[in-house]
Structures are given as C-alpha cells and as structure tokens.
Amino acid sequence: MVSVVIPTYNRAATLRRAMESVLSQSYSDLELIVVDDGSTDETKELVTSFSDSRVRYVYQENGGACKARNRGVQEARGELIAFQDSDDEWLPGKLEKQVSFLKEQDADMVYCALDSYFESGEKECVIPATYPPIRQGNKETVRQMLFSGTVVTQTILVKADKAREIPFDESMPRYQEWEWSVRFAYAHSVAFLPEILVRRYIQKDSISRVSKNLPIAITKIFYKNFDTIRSDKALWKLWTREVANHRFQHGLKAGKECRYAFFATGNPKFLAKWFLCLFGLEKKVGKYAN
Numbered sequence: 576m577v578s579v580v581i582p583t584y585n586r587a588a589t590l591r592r593a594m595e596s597v598l599s600q601s602y603s604d605l606e607l608i609v610v611d612d613g614s615t616d617e618t619k620e621l622v623t624s625f626s627d628s629r630v631r632y633v634y635q636e637n638g639g640a641c642k643a644r645n646r647g648v649q650e651a652r653g654e655l656i657a658f659q660d661s662d663d664e665w666l667p668g669k670l671e672k673q674v675s676f677l678k679e680q681d682a683d684m685v686y687c688a689l690d691s692y693f694e695s696g697e698k699e700c701v702i703p704a705t706y707p708p709i710r711q712g713n714k715e716t717v718r719q720m721l722f723s724g725t726v727v728t729q730t731i732l733v734k735a736d737k738a739r740e741i742p743f744d745e746s747m748p749r750y751q752e753w754e755w756s757v758r759f760a761y762a763h764s765v766a767f768l769p770e771i772l773v774r775r776y777i778q779k780d781s782i783s784r785v786s787k788n789l790p791i792a793i794t795k796i797f798y799k800n801f802d803t804i805r806s807d808k809a810l811w812k813l814w815t816r817e818v819a820n821h822r823f824q825h826g827l828k829a830g831k832e833c834r835y836a837f838f839a840t841g842n843p844k845f846l847a848k849w850f851l852c853l854f855g856l857e858k859k860v861g862k863y864a865n
Contacts (some may be wrong), residue, residue: 585614
C-alpha cells in the first residue's frame, strides 16, 4: 500500500482538486492522509465530506508544512509514501508509473518531472528543465542535486522505512525538499522517472513567493553540505556566489560569504561587498534590505 500525505493549511479552496487527483489514480491500493496544520477555514468539513474509506484526517496545531509531513510519515501504514500539496494536481497514472519504476530500478526513492503554473494559469516552467540520468551513484546524485535542486515534494515516492530515517528539517523556511533530497541521497539510492506526472500551481501566498526566506534557506543548505561543496570546484564557485549575493541583497550579514565568493570566483565585486560588510553596511546598501 502507498500512503499519500497532504499537509494543508487554509487551502480548502484547492484541496478538493488535490485529493481527487490522488483518489482517482489507477493505482488504488492507497490511503490518503490529510494533515491539517491548524486550519481555520472549512478544511475539516471538506476532508470529512469524502465518503472514501481511504481518506484519513489528522489535525495538529500549526507547526508548518515540514512538521505536518513528518506527522504524516509517522501516521503512514503503507510500505511506500508519496506526498501531495494541497494546491496541486497529480496527473492520471502518476502513482502506478512510479511504483512500477521504483521496483524496476530497485531504488529507495524515485521522483518525476512536473509542470509549474502561476495562479493566473500562465505556465512558469518544467522542473527539471534538463533531465538528469535515470540512475546515478550516491556521490553523483548528491552532486546533481546540489547543482540543480530539481526534486519537488509532490513528485516523490519513497520507501516508508527510509523516509522515517530521514525526516524533513522543520527549521527550513523554503527549499525543504531540496535540503531533504540531498540528505536522503547521501544515504540511499535515488532514481529519476523522466515524465511529467504532476501539475503544480503557485499561489500568491506560497512559501516560494516569500523572498526573505530564500537567503536563509540556501545558507542552511550551503553550510549543511559545506564539505561536499568545498571539495568540488564548480559547486564551490556556484554556491559561494549565490549565497553571498542573496545574503548581501537582503541585508543579512555576509562578510564571510563574500570572502568565500571572492576567492572562489576572483570577481572584484565580491571584494567590494566584503569591504562593505566589514563596516556592517549590508542593511544600508542591500537591494532588498528593509
């Protein structure tokens, strides 16, 4: 059985679509666990209105999406776990194809591609834009993920016992699945199914729209994987540049990061930023600083 976890918070308007896209899957041996993260709208009424015995409603005080996902993983009864978001839609056949592919590849986790749309209906992008090899060794997988960050939660199917070993980091304000997938790939096998099987809809209040979360999140990923990034010249150049730029632009302390970026890239703009940071001027000159 596959346990499908949907964390939700005040998303009754879109939750029905997300739930129906799961319950209508051709692979029907599943349970759908909706973890209500303290909603104040009609979420409970909507979920309990489904007469399908496969639906389970779990309530918790508001703790964020990662805490809700972790709660869902602990509640899961299936041998496999998949995730869905309350804004989004699985395409027909998604689960059946992933279950088959997981067995075929003898992997601990598989993920697929998705189409991403703005709430206006305008298409944003396909993730990943360039498909990685179907299967790589642990070291190559980690490197690929650190370069691209192409694993999105709704595309994941994972063995339940492995998911319980590696919970989502509840302190991450953004890019939770990126941080999680890198950490997972250090220890377990991952395969990519090169097919678009999920449709994501970006709402105006989505976490991905909160820009102040971005530098905090990538800084956390950077330092969690510091040794791996530092040992790879291309990764080091990429990450030091991105972390320094985002921290500086948002007015966060960035002296150490600008120093890393200067020595990694040789770009004099990072030397200038490093100098400004020595005088604590990030908040005054950062583009997005408050």
